[in-house]
Amino acid sequence: MQGEIEFWFDFASTYSYVAAMRIEEASARVGARVLWRPFLLGPIFEAQQGIKDSPFNVNPARGLYMWRDLERLCAKYRLPWRRPSVFPQNSTLASRIAAVATEESWGPDYVRAVFRANFAEARDIAARRVVESLLAQVGADPQAVFARAELSENKPRLRELTTQAVRLGIFGAPNFIVNGELFFGQDRLEDALALLSE
Amino acid sequence: MQGEIEFWFDFASTYSYVAAMRIEEASARVGARVLWRPFLLGPIFEAQQGIKDSPFNVNPARGLYMWRDLERLCAKYRLPWRRPSVFPQNSTLASRIAAVATEESWGPDYVRAVFRANFAEARDIAARRVVESLLAQVGADPQAVFARAELSENKPRLRELTTQAVRLGIFGAPNFIVNGELFFGQDRLEDALALLSE
Structure with missing residues (x-):
C-alpha cells in the first residue's frame, strides 16, 4: 500500500496539535506519505462566520468542552499538554516559516516543535526569537530560513x-485530504487513511 | 462490564442519525445500557450563537462538507441514506413524543423509526400523521401516546x-455522557464507551 495524505493545519488550533503529533506514525502504518499544508484559520473564520476570534472563545460552552476534550485526547494518545495562557496564539509568523519549511528534511x-511550544510548553x-x-x-539555520x-x-x-484551503472547502482545522476527499477533525485521521487501503 | 451511557440527540441532526443507528449495538458490546435523551438544538443555537437556522445552513462550506460526510459515514456503517428535502426539519413534535416514549419498551x-423517516425516507x-x-x-397506540x-x-x-442539556454543557448534537464525562460528536461514541472498560 502507498499513497499521500495532505494534512492542513493551523498552529493555533488545539485539535491540529493532536493530529500533528499522531499523523506520521498513523500514516507510516499504511505506508502513506504526509504532505504538510500550513494555512491560517483567522481569515477563513472572519470571511465565513464574521468573527475575529476562535469559535471556541466566541461560544464559551464549546470552549469549555474543547479544553476538557483536549486533556482527554492528550491522555489517550500520551501527548504532553499544558493549556496555553493565550488562545488563540497568533500563528502567522510560525506559519510563514512553515510554508517554506515543510519540504525540508527538518x-x-x-x-x-511549534505545536509542542504552543500546547505543551x-x-x-x-x-521571532x-x-x-x-x-x-x-x-535548521534560523537566519537563512527567515531570509528565504x-x-x-x-x-x-x-x-x-x-x-487554496478555501477552494478545497475548508472551514476549520485540522483537515486531511486523501484521493481528493476532505476529512475534517483530528478524529477522522483513521477514516482518511482507510481510503488508501480500499 | 456494565454501566450506562446517556445519548443526547435531536431528530433534526444528521450526525445524531448515525449515532442513533449505531449506539445500541456498540453499547451492547460492552454491556452498557443506553439512556435516550431527546432535546431541541434550536433554542441552544439561538441562545449561544444567535442563529435561527442550522449552523450547516448558516455556513455553506460547513454544510457542503457535512452532506458529503454523511454519505460517507452511512456507507461506512451500512446505513440507508437519503438527503432530506427540508433541512433542518422541525423536530419539536417528534421530540415531545420521544420525551414520554424513551422509557417504553418500544x-x-x-x-x-423517526430518524429513518427523516434521513432515509x-x-x-x-x-402528526x-x-x-x-x-x-x-x-404503540398513537392516540394513547399523544394523549399522554x-x-x-x-x-x-x-x-x-x-x-438540562444546557446545564450539562451541550452546544450541539449528538452527545454521549458516561461517568459524568460529556462527549460531543458521533465519532466519539467509542471513546465514551471506552470509559466503561477502564
Whole structure:
C-alpha cells in the first residue's frame, strides 16, 4: 500500500496539535506519505462566520468542552499538554516559516516543535526569537530560513495556501485530504487513511 | 462490564442519525445500557450563537462538507441514506413524543423509526400523521401516546430536557455522557464507551 495524505493545519488550533503529533506514525502504518499544508484559520473564520476570534472563545460552552476534550485526547494518545495562557496564539509568523519549511528534511520536526511550544510548553510562538530557537533545535539555520521566507517569491506562499484551503472547502482545522476527499477533525485521521487501503 | 451511557440527540441532526443507528449495538458490546435523551438544538443555537437556522445552513462550506460526510459515514456503517428535502426539519413534535416514549419498551424503536423517516425516507417528521404512523409501526397506540404527551405533567418534559442539556454543557448534537464525562460528536461514541472498560 502507498499513497499521500495532505494534512492542513493551523498552529493555533488545539485539535491540529493532536493530529500533528499522531499523523506520521498513523500514516507510516499504511505506508502513506504526509504532505504538510500550513494555512491560517483567522481569515477563513472572519470571511465565513464574521468573527475575529476562535469559535471556541466566541461560544464559551464549546470552549469549555474543547479544553476538557483536549486533556482527554492528550491522555489517550500520551501527548504532553499544558493549556496555553493565550488562545488563540497568533500563528502567522510560525506559519510563514512553515510554508517554506515543510519540504525540508527538518520540516515535520519543525511543525511538531511549534505545536509542542504552543500546547505543551505554553511558549509564545508569535515571538521571532521563539521561532528561531525552534528552528535551531531541529537543525535548521534560523537566519537563512527567515531570509528565504522573506524572498519575494516565497512571501505570498502562506496566503496562497490559505486561498487554496478555501477552494478545497475548508472551514476549520485540522483537515486531511486523501484521493481528493476532505476529512475534517483530528478524529477522522483513521477514516482518511482507510481510503488508501480500499 | 456494565454501566450506562446517556445519548443526547435531536431528530433534526444528521450526525445524531448515525449515532442513533449505531449506539445500541456498540453499547451492547460492552454491556452498557443506553439512556435516550431527546432535546431541541434550536433554542441552544439561538441562545449561544444567535442563529435561527442550522449552523450547516448558516455556513455553506460547513454544510457542503457535512452532506458529503454523511454519505460517507452511512456507507461506512451500512446505513440507508437519503438527503432530506427540508433541512433542518422541525423536530419539536417528534421530540415531545420521544420525551414520554424513551422509557417504553418500544421507545428505542420509535427513535430509530423517526430518524429513518427523516434521513432515509425523506418524510416530513413534523407532520402528526407521520409521527402517528411511526408509533403504530413500532407497536404503540398513537392516540394513547399523544394523549399522554399532552398531560400537564408531561408537556414540560422536552423543555426540561433541553434546559438540562444546557446545564450539562451541550452546544450541539449528538452527545454521549458516561461517568459524568460529556462527549460531543458521533465519532466519539467509542471513546465514551471506552470509559466503561477502564
